Amino acid sequence: MNEIKNPFQGRSLLAMKDFTADEINYLVDFGEHLKYMKKHGIPHHYLEGKNIALLFEKTSTRTRSSFVVASHDLGASAEFMSPADMQLGNKESIEDTAIVLGNFFDGIEYRGFAQADVEELADKAGVPVWNGLSDKWHPTQMIADFMTIKEKFGHLKGIDLTYVGDGRNNMANSLLVAGSIVGINVRLLTPKSLFPADDVVELAKKACEKSGAKFTITDDLEEGVKGTNVIYGDVWVSMGENNWADRIKLLKPYQINMDMFKLAGMPDDEIIFMDCLPAFHDTNTKYGKEMKEKYGLDEMEVTDEVFRSKYAWQFEEAENRMHSIKAIMAATLGDLFIPTVHADYEK
Numbered sequence: 001m002n003e004i005k006n007p008f009q010g011r012s013l014l015a016m017k018d019f020t021a022d023e024i025n026y027l028v029d030f031g032e033h034l035k036y037m038k039k040h041g042i043p044h045h046y047l048e049g050k051n052i053a054l055l056f057e058k059t060s061t062r063t064r065s066s067f068v069v070a071s072h073d074l075g076a077s078a079e080f081m082s083p084a085d086m087q088l089g090n091k092e093s094i095e096d097t098a099i100v101l102g103n104f105f106d107g108i109e110y111r112g113f114a115q116a117d118v119e120e121l122a123d124k125a126g127v128p129v130w131n132g133l134s135d136k137w138h139p140t141q142m143i144a145d146f147m148t149i150k151e152k153f154g155h156l157k158g159i160d161l162t163y164v165g166d167g168r169n170n171m172a173n174s175l176l177v178a179g180s181i182v183g184i185n186v187r188l189l190t191p192k193s194l195f196p197a198d199d200v201v202e203l204a205k206k207a208c209e210k211s212g213a214k215f216t217i218t219d220d221l222e223e224g225v226k227g228t229n230v231i232y233g234d235v236w237v238s239m240g241e242n243n244w245a246d247r248i249k250l251l252k253p254y255q256i257n258m259d260m261f262k263l264a265g266m267p268d269d270e271i272i273f274m275d276c277l278p279a280f281h282d283t284n285t286k287y288g289k290e291m292k293e294k295y296g297l298d299e300m301e302v303t304d305e306v307f308r309s310k311y312a313w314q315f316e317e318a319e320n321r322m323h324s325i326k327a328i329m330a331a332t333l334g335d336l337f338i339p340t341v342h343a344d345y346e347k
């Protein structure tokens with residue numbers, strides 16, 4: 001056992017608003033430490049013998065794979081369940097499911113719809129629950145994103161990040177609040193009708209008062225991107241929605257393209273593109289083809305040119321999902337806490 005108690009042990013991760021800047025920075029650095037260990041073939045079976053449940057009510061490539069690989073690397077076993085495999089929501093309530101699974105598993109990942117659902121699961125399960133995305137927040141994505149920004153720029157505080165697109169979705173909410181907590185100056189570039197909800201803005205305000213960061217919510221392209229370090233994209237229509245025509249009309253002027261990078265006016269090595277993925281940047285998908293047929297679009301939220309450009313960091317970011325999710329699981333389930341984690345992986 002460590003002399004210093006692990007402050008994460010037994011905690012759920014439901015939204016980044018529940019974590020301090022120091023705690024978020026620790027998870028970022030612990031993710032980097034675990035990435036270092038994996039790259040150097042150093043075993044890290046911190047969760048030997050633990051059982052993990054992965055509940056997905058929506059599809060996933062990165063989050064699901066991250067939890068599976070991270071579990072294996074940590075010595076734990078992971079079991080995946082989709083709506084086709086379980087009673088949840090159909091024959092059995094969240095409360096009953098939580099009680100049953102909490103008695104079987106040491107930790108539960110849940111990707112669902114309403115934030116209230118993952119909160120109820122956490123409340124009743126008696127074991128840590130990790131929010132693998134709800135309609136309101138996408139907290140595990142934040143640790144991967146901050147790892148990526150830190151890898152590129154060496155720090156988080158003072159970085160300017162512009163999220164472009166649907167300003168009311170889980171990614172916009174998460175970047176605005178989590179970024180404000182750690183001192184990133186977040187800008188949401190989005191049409192007025194998609195400005196974020198008041199409670200989210202209020203959380204960002206409070207976070208900025210503490211961190212000294214400044215946030216901006218604007219529909220003006222120049223105000224949104226001038227001098228920014230990160231241009232961040234996400235799908236125009238999130239999982240569970242189907243309002244393509246409306247969103248294309250609203251968001252087409254906000255497509256991330258090379259003109260937007262020019263408008264930012266930054267030296268090449270001081271600006272990057274990030275995206276939580278998936279992204280519609282060509283017509284090589286079923287939806288991509290459908291958008292081409294229906295609306296004549298070859299690309300949507302980001303052009304293929306930007307996606308394949310020297311600015312593109314989305315695949316480094318996607319890899320960091322796995323290292324960061326490993327950090328989140330190990331911190332909340334294990335007893336390991338390394339106060340010097342930052343210095344530790346940089347050695």
Ligand code: CP
Nearest residue numbers: 060061062063276277
């Ligand atoms: N970014 C992200 O959450 O990807 P998946 O939907 O593939 O998990």
Ligand code: NVA
Nearest residue numbers: 169171238239276277
């Ligand atoms: N806003 C997107 C994020 C996907 C990772 C969605 O909810 O579909």
